[in-house]
Amino acid sequence: MPSYALNINFERKEVIADSDTPLLWVLRDVLELTGTKYGCGQGLCGACTVLHNGNPIRSCSLTVESATKGEITTIEGISENSDHPIQMAWMEMDVPQCGYCQSGQIMSTYSLLSKNTNPSDEDINTALSGNICRCGTYGRVKKAVKLASNKMNK
Numbered sequence: 001m002p003s004y005a006l007n008i009n010f011e012r013k014e015v016i017a018d019s020d021t022p023l024l025w026v027l028r029d030v031l032e033l034t035g036t037k038y039g040c041g042q043g044l045c046g047a048c049t050v051l052h053n054g055n056p057i058r059s060c061s062l063t064v065e066s067a068t069k070g071e072i073t074t075i076e077g078i079s080e081n082s083d084h085p086i087q088m089a090w091m092e093m094d095v096p097q098c099g100y101c102q103s104g105q106i107m108s109t110y111s112l113l114s115k116n117t118n119p120s121d122e123d124i125n126t127a128l129s130g131n132i133c134r135c136g137t138y139g140r141v142k143k144a145v146k147l148a149s150n151k152m153n154k
Contacts, residue, residue, distance in 0.1 A: 004068050008033070009077030015064065023067045024048045024059040027074060035075035035103045039132075046131030049104035050074050054115075056108045056130070075103040078110055086110055089148035097135035105131045109145050117153055119145065 006013045008031065015030050027033045027050070036059055039047030043058035050059045051073040078084045086109050096102050105128060112119055112127035119127070124145050133141065 004064050006067055007071045009074055017064045019065040021064045022060050023062045023064055026064045033074050033076050037100055037103055046104040047101050049107045051107055051111055056111045085151035086148040089144040093140045093144040095137050095140045095144050097137055101131055101133045105141055113149055
């Protein structure tokens with residue numbers, strides 16, 4: 001099997017995997033970064049969202065070979081202690097229920113707020129439209145995004 005050099009969470013990681021292995025499985029099974037979740041395996045639900053060069057992508061749809069061309073950020077890469085303002089806002093607004101979609105939602109929010117520090121409701125809806133929440137916490141997600149934006153703008 002070939003070896004690949006990946007830039008994950010600001011560190012260079014060498015992994016051995018088939019070229020067509022989805023990044024999701026490299027993250028979870030090889031690198032043991034289990035914050036990124038498997039949802040549908042088809043890039044539809046957003047549970048496996050990570051950032052590729054700052055943009056949200058579905059890690060179940062990106063091959064390890066393609067992932068070598070850029071920087072990957074996972075939920076583990078935004079904070080060592082789960083104390084990033086977005087994560088804190090999630091807790092303050094009681095967003096998590098089952099929690100399965102949360103890392104994908106947070107990564108999409110992280111990308112949004114890095115580009116737009118004061119998003120409108122429409123901006124939030126657009127940025128998170130690819131993240132499905134089975135529990136239906138969309139109202140709390142929107143409030144948490146706005147709270148995180150306020151925290152980050154202080």
